[in-house]
Each structure stands twice: as structure tokens, then as C-alpha cells.
Amino acid sequence: MPEIDLALLQPVLADLGPQGRTALLPALHAAQELYGYIPEPVAAAVGQALRVPLADVYGVIDFYALFYREPVAKTIIHVCGDPACSMAGADGVMKVMAQQVERHRLPGEIQDTIQVERAPCLGLCEHAPALLVQGAPVPKADTQSWEDLVSGKAQRPYSVVGGDINLLTFNCGKGRITNLDEYRQSGGYDSLRKALALSPDAIVAEVKAAGLVGRGGAAFPTGAKWEAVAASSEPVKYVVCNADEAEPGTFKDRVVIEDDPHRVLEGLIICAFAVGAHKGYLYIRGEYQLQYLILKAAIAEARQAGILGRNILDSGFDFDIELRRGAGAYICGEETALFESIEGKRGFPRIKPPFPTTHGLFGKPTVINNVETLINIPLILKIGSAAYRHLGTQKSPGPKLFCLSGDVMRPGLYEVPFGVTFRHLMDDLAGGMRAGHKFQAALFGGAAGAFAVEKDLDVRLSFEDLRAAGLPLGSGVITVFDETRDMQEILLRLGHFFADESCGKCYPCQMGTQRQYEILQRIAENRPLPGDKDRLLDVGWTMTDASLCGLGQTAASAVMSAIRHWPELFEARQTTPEGGLA
Amino acid sequence: MTDSITLTIDGNPVQAAPGTTILKAAASVGIEIPTICYHDYCTSNALCRLCVVEVEGARTLVPSCVAKISEGMQVSTHTERVKRARRTILEMLATTVDLSEAPDIQAYMREYGARDERFPEAEQRISPVLDDNPMYIRDYSKCVLCWRCVQVCAEDAQYTYAINFTGRGFETQIGTFFEKPLPETTCVFCGQCVAVCPTNALKPKRQWLLEQGRSPDEIMSLTRSERRRRMRREAAAEQPATGGKS
Numbered sequence: 067m068p069e070i071d072l073a074l075l076q077p078v079l080a081d082l083g084p085q086g087r088t089a090l091l092p093a094l095h096a097a098q099e100l101y102g103y104i105p106e107p108v109a110a111a112v113g114q115a116l117r118v119p120l121a122d123v124y125g126v127i128d129f130y131a132l133f134y135r136e137p138v139a140k141t142i143i144h145v146c147g148d149p150a151c152s153m154a155g156a157d158g159v160m161k162v163m164a165q166q167v168e169r170h171r172l173p174g175e176i177q178d179t180i181q182v183e184r185a186p187c188l189g190l191c192e193h194a195p196a197l198l199v200q201g202a203p204v205p206k207a208d209t210q211s212w213e214d215l216v217s218g219k220a221q222r223p224y225s226v227v228g229g230d231i232n233l234l235t236f237n238c239g240k241g242r243i244t245n246l247d248e249y250r251q252s253g254g255y256d257s258l259r260k261a262l263a264l265s266p267d268a269i270v271a272e273v274k275a276a277g278l279v280g281r282g283g284a285a286f287p288t289g290a291k292w293e294a295v296a297a298s299s300e301p302v303k304y305v306v307c308n309a310d311e312a313e314p315g316t317f318k319d320r321v322v323i324e325d326d327p328h329r330v331l332e333g334l335i336i337c338a339f340a341v342g343a344h345k346g347y348l349y350i351r352g353e354y355q356l357q358y359l360i361l362k363a364a365i366a367e368a369r370q371a372g373i374l375g376r377n378i379l380d381s382g383f384d385f386d387i388e389l390r391r392g393a394g395a396y397i398c399g400e401e402t403a404l405f406e407s408i409e410g411k412r413g414f415p416r417i418k419p420p421f422p423t424t425h426g427l428f429g430k431p432t433v434i435n436n437v438e439t440l441i442n443i444p445l446i447l448k449i450g451s452a453a454y455r456h457l458g459t460q461k462s463p464g465p466k467l468f469c470l471s472g473d474v475m476r477p478g479l480y481e482v483p484f485g486v487t488f489r490h491l492m493d494d495l496a497g498g499m500r501a502g503h504k505f506q507a508a509l510f511g512g513a514a515g516a517f518a519v520e521k522d523l524d525v526r527l528s529f530e531d532l533r534a535a536g537l538p539l540g541s542g543v544i545t546v547f548d549e550t551r552d553m554q555e556i557l558l559r560l561g562h563f564f565a566d567e568s569c570g571k572c573y574p575c576q577m578g579t580q581r582q583y584e585i586l587q588r589i590a591e592n593r594p595l596p597g598d599k600d601r602l603l604d605v606g607w608t609m610t611d612a613s614l615c616g617l618g619q620t621a622a623s624a625v626m627s628a629i630r631h632w633p634e635l636f637e638a639r640q641t642t643p644e645g646g647l648a
Numbered sequence: 649m650t651d652s653i654t655l656t657i658d659g660n661p662v663q664a665a666p667g668t669t670i671l672k673a674a675a676s677v678g679i680e681i682p683t684i685c686y687h688d689y690c691t692s693n694a695l696c697r698l699c700v701v702e703v704e705g706a707r708t709l710v711p712s713c714v715a716k717i718s719e720g721m722q723v724s725t726h727t728e729r730v731k732r733a734r735r736t737i738l739e740m741l742a743t744t745v746d747l748s749e750a751p752d753i754q755a756y757m758r759e760y761g762a763r764d765e766r767f768p769e770a771e772q773r774i775s776p777v778l779d780d781n782p783m784y785i786r787d788y789s790k791c792v793l794c795w796r797c798v799q800v801c802a803e804d805a806q807y808t809y810a811i812n813f814t815g816r817g818f819e820t821q822i823g824t825f826f827e828k829p830l831p832e833t834t835c836v837f838c839g840q841c842v843a844v845c846p847t848n849a850l851k852p853k854r855q856w857l858l859e860q861g862r863s864p865d866e867i868m869s870l871t872r873s874e875r876r877r878r879m880r881r882e883a884a885a886e887q888p889a890t891g892g893k894s
Contacts, residue, residue, distance in 0.1 A: 106826045113825075119802075119809030120825035121833065128814045128823075135826070395816075412813060417694050417714055570793070570813075570820030572695045573684075574733070577740035580818035581767055588769070595768060608736040611729065612697045612709045619708060 070107050074100050079115035087118050088428075090126055090410030091393055094133055103134040118410065129412040129569075131186075131394030132352045139178045141216060144185035144198040144353070145207070148314040148563060149509070149545055149556050150471040151187075154194035159207045160184060166212045180216060186396060186563055187314035187513075188353055191471035191545070192478045193223040201355035222356065225321040226478030228495055231457075233465050234441050235481045238325035243360055246367040249328040255373060257444035261336045262381035269340040270296050273443065275451035277463040282308060282399075282436030283511070283541045284616070285529060291433055294423035295341040298431040303343040306408075306427060306434040307334050309350040309357075310392050310399040313512035314563060315543040318467045319437040321479045323350070323357040326441075327364035331387065333440030335378065336447065338385045341433055345386060349404050352392040361389055396567035400615050401426075401434045403569065414571045415615035436541070438467055458484030462528035470496045472546035473503060484528045488518065491527065492546065503548035507631070511540025513560045514620035516627035518544075538623070554590045554635055557628055561586040564621040575618030578609040582622060592639050599629060599636040655721040662717075670712035670723055671699055681725050682734060682756050684741075685794035686713045687844055690804050693795055698734055698756070701725045709733060731760060738762035743770040744818075746790045749848035753792075775821070780829035782874040783837045785856045786822075790849035793820055797841035797850060810835035831878070 078096040082089035093112045097104050104112075104127055113123040127133045145151075145160045163182040171178060190196030193205030199215055205223035207215075214220045227239025237244040237252055249255070261269050274289030295303055307330060311319035323330060334346050348365075350358050365387055368374040376384045390408055392398050398407045402416035405427045426432020442464060446454050455463045462484035468491055471477040475497030482491060488508070492498065499505055508518045515538050518525070525535045532539050547556065565583040570576045582605050585598050606622030606629075613619045629636060652663045657674050664673040669692075674681050684696035694711035703710045704722035709730060712723075724730070738757050742764045747753050756762070778786040796804075801811050810833040814823035824833045842850040857867045 109826070119812070119834070121809055121812035121823070124823070124825045125812035125814060129816050412816075417711070565817060568817035570815070570817045571693070573697050573737050573741065573793075576793070576818055576820065577737075577744050581740055581743075581770060584767075584770060601767065604732065604736045605740070608733045610708070612700045612733040612737070614694060614697070614711075 070101065070105050072107060072111055075108060075111055079111065083115040086116055087410035088408060090116055090118055090123070091130075091390065091407060094127060095391055095393065098133060102140065103136060103138050106135075109135070116410070122411075125412055126410065129395065130352070130392070133393050137177055139181035141180045141200050143180065143182045143200075143215070144188065145182060146186075146188045146190065146194070146196050147184040147559065148187040148513075149559055150191035150315055150477070151194040151196055152555075152559055153472060153547070153551065155208050156195040159195050159197065162212075185353070186566060187312060187316070189311055189317040189320045189351075190223060191315050191317050191469065192226050194471065194477070196223070198353060198355075201353075203356060225325055226476065227321060227325075227481070228476070228478055229481035230486065230495070231465055231481055231483060233445050233457075233481070234329075234438070234467060235322070235326075235479065237329070238321055238479070240325065243324065244326045244328065246328060246364070246371060249326065253448065254328055254444075255332055255379075257447035258332050258335055258373070259379060260447050261339055262379060262383060266296060266340045266342060269336065269447070272451050273340070273446060276442075276446045276454045277451075278439065278442050278446065278454075279462075279529070280436055281438035281442070281466070281541065283313070283514075283538075285539070288435060288439055288442075291423055291435075292337065292341050295343075295431045295433045298424070300431050302345075302428075302430050303341060304427045304430055304432045305334060305338045305341060305343045305346040306401075306404070306432060307346065307348040307437060307440055308399065308401065308404060308434055309348060309354070309437050310404055311354075311437070311541075312351055312396040312399055312567075313514060313541055313543055314560070315469060315471055315509065315512045315545040316541050317469050317471075318479055318542065319350075320354060320357055322437055322441060322467075323354070323361055327361050328368065329441045329444060330361075330437055331364060331368055331374070333435075333443040334387060335374070335385055336443050337433055337435065337440065339378075339381075339383055341431075343433070344384050345388070347388050347390055347408055347427065349390045349392060349398070349408060351398075352394045355391075358389065358391055365389060395569075396563075397569045397615075397617055400617060403615070404434070405432070412569070414569055415617070417614065438542075459526070459528045459530070461530045466527065467542055468527070469541075469543045470546070471544075472508070473500050473548040473551070474498065474546050475500060482527070485526050485531075487524050487526055488544070489523045491544070492523075499546070499548055503550065506547045506549045506551060507553065508547065509545040509556075509624060510543070511538035511623075512543045512545075513563050514538075514617070514623050515540050515543070516623055517631055519631055553628060553632060554586075557625055557635075558583075558586045558590040560624050564617070568617065568621070572612075572614035572618060574609045574613045575615075575621055578605045578613075578618070579621050581605050582609075582625060586625070589636055594636060594638050599633070602626075602629065602636065653717050653719050653721075655717050655719070655723060657723045658725055664717055666717075668717050670701060670703075670710070670715050670717055670721075673717050674701075674712065674723070674725060679725055681712050682759075683713060684753060684792060684846065685796070687794075687796050687846075690796050690799050690844060695795065696737070696792070698737055700730060700733055702727050702730055735760040735762045739764075739766035740770075741792060743767040744773055745792050745847070746772075746787075747792075747847065749790060750792070750846060752846065771818070773818070773821075779853075779856075781831050781835075781837065782853055782871050782878070783839065784842050784850055784852050787849050787851065788821055790847045791822060792847050792849075793822070794846055796844040796846070797822060800840040800844050801835075805840050806836070806838050808834045808836050808838070811841070 113120045204220045224241045278288040279285045398413040403413040422432045561583040564579040568579040683699045692713045694714045699712045700709035702724040775788045
């Protein structure tokens with residue numbers, strides 16, 4: 067092992083040390099950038115500087131998929147293995163990559179210079195099959211040459227954006243980042259100015275009147291959340307933007323941040339002013355390295371222009387945002403696990419109650435909102451709650467972003483008012499099924515979702531209509547499957563995803579995701595055991611009914627929905643004498 | 649706030665002080681709710697989920713070890729829905745962990761009709777016995793991840809922080825910093841983790857050696873020589889400059 071020069075780390079520790087444990091993930095990220103991985107003496111130095119017990123430091127390193135405690139290759143290629151990319155040929159890409167690594171291995175080399183890893187959904191579903199080369203996104207990996215990939219010449223993907231309206235995505239899909247000047251020219255930060263001239267109560271009232279509910283999947287009324295935190299007499303409060311987007315098939319946060327980062331900041335600043343918070347955090351998933359850098363630049367621009375920091379726009383209001391990176395853990399999208407992660411801990415969800423509005427980040431009253439929720443805020447203030455309510459349906463007001471991927475002609479991000487039909491979204495906006503193929507099913511809500519079939523094509527996309535149809539809206543993700551797709555294979559991938567991403571805290575999910583995956587493996591290999599369907603149902607109900615957090619409670623959702631639609635998929639299939647499937 | 653809350657548990661009216669958990673309120677009228685991770689002197693984390701009960705109006709089952717009672721609450725502790733969850737959790741546990749020295753959990757399995765073989769071809773969590781110190785052994789094949797040892801090592805009792813979690817999901821384990829042997833960690837061998845372990849995954853070394861068929865005399869001499877070795881090591885560490893052989 068080469069000598070580890072701890073002196074390299076000293077500036078980082080001098081900077082982050084005084085913050086204590088909350089700086090653990092930033093310190094580990096910085097250490098890994100310096101050394102390529104996190105060697106033991108480095109981990110020990112980080113623990114000592116931040117005053118974190120060493121066993122805890124190790125526990126944190128080992129929890130997050132993007133931290134390495136052993137030496138790794140100089141370049142790591144993450145190949146997405148979840149449904150949208152796998153349908154576009156990710157397994158073939160993975161195989162070719164592994165062969166290339168083999169071919170380019172020098173004789174006597176101990177450590178490969180390139181290593182290939184299967185990754186959970188990278189949020190690049192409209193560019194499937196996608197991958198990350200040392201964090202840099204690459205679209206349509208099956209069409210890229212190896213040389214372009216490893217030399218970093220492959221061009222980064224640009225978002226595909228469409229829809230009936232563009233109230234939220236006005237600046238998106240143009241193939242470039244909207245900088246502060248352009249954002250202002252498009253009316254950006256006017257809503258903030260307006261908000262700063264209002265009373266905080268009036269803003270909360272306006273958000274409530276608009277009927278905005280959270281767009282991250284739980285659909286909790288945003289105004290009620292803000293009201294609870296605004297009413298708290300605690301002097302220290304926080305606002306947090308949840309950009310830990312990782313639900314397979316979801317890429318809307320990525321697109322919005324990539325193309326129009328200031329809109330997110332504007333929403334968060336207004337939120338802080340309305341509830342009386344002076345510090346905010348923006349937590350973005352570790353895989354979104356490019357988007358992290360875009361946000362970092364946008365925050366710097368905003369500070370420079372007096373939109374963040376002391377006395378924002380001469381209003382007397384002080385507020386700043388700390389940008390935080392995750393490190394490869396789907397569970398950190400769960401709000402309390404996200405708090406734990408910011409606090410420098412393993413991403414274990416907390417028991418609720420108490421809820422974040424009273425005991426959130428660092429135990430203080432906290433508003434935590436998803437990216438899409440927050441970008442609705444400037445719009446509400448701009449057009450007013452009455453006009454906002456004219457969009458969408460009576461019970462689901464406003465615009466909605468849908469991430470459409472899979473077997474459609476134009477996978478992409480589509481903005482529509484709530485209430486359009488699924489058929490409209492799929493056929494009119496996304497161009498329908500790929501030529502020559504028929505619709506089989508669509509997964510609504512990602513891995514944690516449920517399947518829609520032919521009879522659901524005319525369902526209206528609103529909370530109330532989807533609820534009646536037994537479909538989740540989730541975060542607005544729809545993955546479409548044509549008639550050629552093997553649903554057992556799709557379910558296996560979803561099962562793998564949850565088994566990989568369960569945090570391991572509560573028994574139903576820790577063991578249930580593993581047992582579910584094992585049974586789905588048997589089924590995909592056409593060797594189910596008698597009673598496997600009942601086992602899946604028992605495991606599924608137990609996870610749904612008894613798990614501690616939303617991950618476990620939805621980890622069996624897609625499987626149970628498949629059992630309802632296609633019970634025959636869970637029985638042994640007839641095989642031909644040659645061993646093929648009949 | 650009133651001095652006492654009235655609720656109904658399995659049809660029985662129950663009175664208890666505000667702040668009481670459903671688990672304690674049920675126990676006060678002789679209704680036993682099964683638990684694995686719960687311990688009277690440890691922080692409750694509601695993670696084994698064996699103590700879940702049905703509460704009228706709640707979307708999912710509710711962990712009774714942490715859920716507080718409220719006025720007029722209707723609780724059912726042994727419905728089919730509850731039993732299905734408990735049975736399935738026990739069946740998954742039995743195929744994951746060696747429960748041979750966990751008689752309480754075995755009794756629950758009989759009570760709920762949970763079968764050891766419910767999940768065939770299931771991966772078990774198997775790991776070698778860690779025998780790295782003279783005081784206790786760690787047999788994580790028997791570990792049910794109740795978290796008690798980690799907690800008593802930290803804020804629940806000792807504030808030594810020698811152990812924490814490693815891995816995640818099904819692969820979660822208890823471990824030290826970079827898997828170091830316990831004598832090289834902050835462990836002070838207070839024995840509190842051994843005392844709270846519900847499955848004998850942590851066991852006094854002497855007991856373990858007796859079970860291995862060693863005689864008491866052998867064990868005496870074994871642990872004595874370990875103690876001597878340790879004293880020699882420490883003496884050597886204190887005098888690095890003398891060049892003495894270690």
C-alpha cells in the first residue's frame with residue numbers, strides 16, 4: 067500500500083472540523099477526492115477532527131454506496147441496471163464494458179484503472195441506457211465508443227422537455243443552464259421581491275389557498291406544513307430542499323436543477339421567509355455530481371447578487387443555503403433519514419411522531435419540501451392562488467411534471483395541468499408506443515408504485531382519479547412497457563433495487579426485501595416453489611403494514627399489484643421438451 | 649392535561665397516565681405483547697416490529713413500544729392482521745439467524761404458529777465466531793440486530809462507542825472501526841453489551857469455552873495466559889525505547 071500523506075487532508079479538516087459531526091459526509095467526500103478512497107488512517111483523522119467515534123465513522127462509510135474503504139480504480143463507470151435502462155440494453159452495455167476493462171488490463175497490474183459497477187437508477191431514464199463515468203453522465207451508452215467514454219469525450223445529455231404548459235419548465239429543455247441574468251429576464255426572483263413585501267402569514271395563507279400538496283410522493287398539504295413551522299416559537303428553524311431524487315424512473319429534479327437552478331433557490335428562500343428560518347439545506351443525491359456543481363454555481367451567483375446572505379434584496383431578511391451531497395442511498399430521500407444524513411449519520415429513518423414540523427433537522431422545527439414542490443411557490447406568488455387553482459382539477463390544482471420513460475417514442479419530462487388523461491400524455495405528448503409495438507403495462511410511481519394496464523389508459527392524472535383507479539401518483543413517474551417485455555424480469559429488477567436499498571433498521575423491510583428478491587429470482591428462473599405466491603403475499607403485507615418507514619411500506623407495492631393483474635406470472639410456466647418456454 | 653387517560657385495549661377499558669406507551673398500558677391489565685428489540689433500560693427504536701398492534705384509525709400497524717396512548721384510543725393486540733405480521737417476521741427471522749439460544753423467540757414462534765422452514769432456499773446471515781479478547785466472544789450468526797449492544801456501548805450506558813453498524817439492509821452487521829479486534833478499540837470490557845444481548849450472540853468467554861468442552865482448569869490457565877500476554881504487551885508498549893523483545 068502506498069504511504070498515506072495525511073498532510074493533504076489538513077486544510078479540509080481545519081475547515082470542517084469546527085462544524086463537528088454534521089460535516090462528516092462533506093469531509094468523507096473531500097477525503098475520497100484526495101485519496102481516491104477512504105483509507106483507515108484518513109477515516110481516523112476525520113473522526114478525530116470532527117469528534118465522531120471511529121466506529122461511527124466506519125458505520126457511515128459502510129452505509130453509503132459511493133464511499134469506498136478499499137482502493138478502487140481511478141475511473142469508476144456506474145451502469146444503471148433499473149427498468150428503463152435495462153430495457154434499452156444496459157445488461158449488454160455492462161458486459162461490453164467488463165470485456166473492455168479485461169482487454170485493457172496491463173500485465174502485472176494490481177489495480178485496474180477502470181472498474182465497472184452496476185448502479186441503481188441514475189435518473190437519466192430519458193437517455194437510456196445511461197451511465198456515469200467518474201460521475202459524469204453519458205447518454206445512450208450503447209452508441210458511444212469506449213475511447214470516447216474513458217477519455218471523457220462523450221457529450222453530456224441534455225434534457226428532453228415538453229408538455230401542454232410550461233409554467234414550471236419555461237427555462238428547461240433549451241440545452242443550457244439558465245444563469246442568474248437569464249432567470250431574472252424571464253421574471254425570476256420577482257416573486258421573491260413580492261414575497262418579501264408581504265407578511266410571512268400572508269404567504270403561508272396564499273400557499274394554503276393554492277391547495278399545493280407535496281410533489282415528492284406523499285402529497286402532504288404544503289401550506290399546512292409551513293403553517294406549523296411558522297407558528298412555532300422555537301428561535302431556530304430550518305428549511306430543507308429534498309433533491310435526493312432516486313425513485314427508479316424519476317428524473318424531474320435533475321432536469322429542473324440542471325436547466326433552471328435559480329427557480330429552486332427562489333422557492334426555498336420564499337419558504338424560509340414565510341416560516342422564519344435563517345438557514346436552509348439543499349440535499350442532492352450523490353450521483354447528481356453535475357447538478358451539484360450547477361447548484362453550487364447558482365448559489366454563489368445568488369450570494370453575489372444579494373439574493374442570499376444578509377439583508378436579502380434590502381428586505382432586512384437574512385438567509386443562506388448550505389448545499390449537501392448524498393453518497394448513494396435511496397433511503398435518504400425519506401425525510402427523516404435525510405436529516406440523519408445531514409447530521410452526519412447513517413441514513414436510518416426516525417420513528418414518527420414526532421414529525422419534522424416540531425422535531426426535524428437537529429431536533430428543530432423544519433420544513434422539508436421536494437424540488438418540484440418548491441418551484442411551484444414562485445408561480446403561486448406570481449399568478450396568485452386563484453389563478454393557480456384554475457389549473458388542474460378542483461381537488462388537484464396546479465401543474466404537474468411527469469417523467470415518462472420506457473417504450474415510448476419520446477421519453478422525457480412533460481408538464482401538464484392535473485387531470486389530463488394518461489393516453490394524452492403517452493400518445494399526444496410522448497409520441498405513443500415505439501413503432502410496431504403495443505402497450506402492455508405502465509408502472510406508475512416507480513419501484514414503489516403499481517402497474518396500470520390497458521383499461522387504465524383513459525384514467526385522468528389527478529390525485530382523486532388515480533386513487534379511484536387504485537394507482538399511485540407517487541412522484542409523477544411512469545415507465546411504459548410494450549408487449550415484448552418480460553414482467554417477471556422487470557419485477558426481479560425492482561426486487562433487487564429494494565433489497566439493495568433497504569437501510570436494514572426494521573425487521574420487515576430488512577429481511578422482507580431480501581426474501582422477496584429471492585422468491586422473485588426463483589420465479590424469473592421459472593422454478594417457483596409451491597406456495598411462493600403466498601409467501602410473496604405474506605412478506606408483502608407484512609412490509610406494507612408493519613415497516614417503520616415509507617420505503618418498507620411500499621417495497622412490495624409493485625409485486626402485489628402484479629399479483630393482482632397477472633397471478634399466472636407467479637406459477638411455473640410450461641416448458642417445451644427442449645427446455646425453452648412454451 | 650388530565651392525570652389519567654382512558655382507552656380500550658382488546659375490549660377492556662384501561663386507565664393510565666399520559667405519556668404511557670401502549671405496551672405498558674397493555675401490560676398493566678395483563679395483556680402481553682411480544683417484543684424482541686425492546687428493553688426496559690434501553691432506548692426504544694421500534695425496529696423489530698413484533699410489538700405492532702392495530703389502532704383504530706391508523707393506516708398501518710402501530711409499534712406499541714413507542715406509541716403513546718391517547719384518550720378514547722381503540723387498540724387490538726391480537727387480530728389476524730397483527731398475527732400475520734408477527735408470524736411472518738418470526739418466520740423470516742428464523743431463516744436468517746441462528747435462534748438456537750433464543751428461547752423467548754422460540755416460544756413466540758410456537759405461540760404464533762411460525763414455521764422455521766417457511767422460506768426455503770433463503771440466505772442466512774452466517775459469520776464466523778469472533779474470539780478476539782479474553783472476556784467475551786461475538787457470534788453474529790446469532791445476532792438479530794436489536795441494536796441494544798450498540799446503544800449500551802454509546803449513550804444508553806457506557807459512552808465508549810466501540811461498536812456500530814456496518815453494511816446495510818440484509819447485510820447489516822455490528823462491527824468495530826475497520827473490523828479491528830476489540831482490544832484495539834475503545835472497548836472497556838464493561839460487559840453491558842453481553843448483558844443486554846437477547847440471543848447469546850454475545851457470550852462470556854468462560855461460558856463459551858465450557859460449552860466447547862474445555863474443563864474449568866483449562867479455561868483458568870487459558871485466560872490466565874491471555875491476561876499475561878496482554879500485560880506483557882502493555883509493558884512493552886510503555887517502554888518502546890529500551891529495545892526489549894515483545
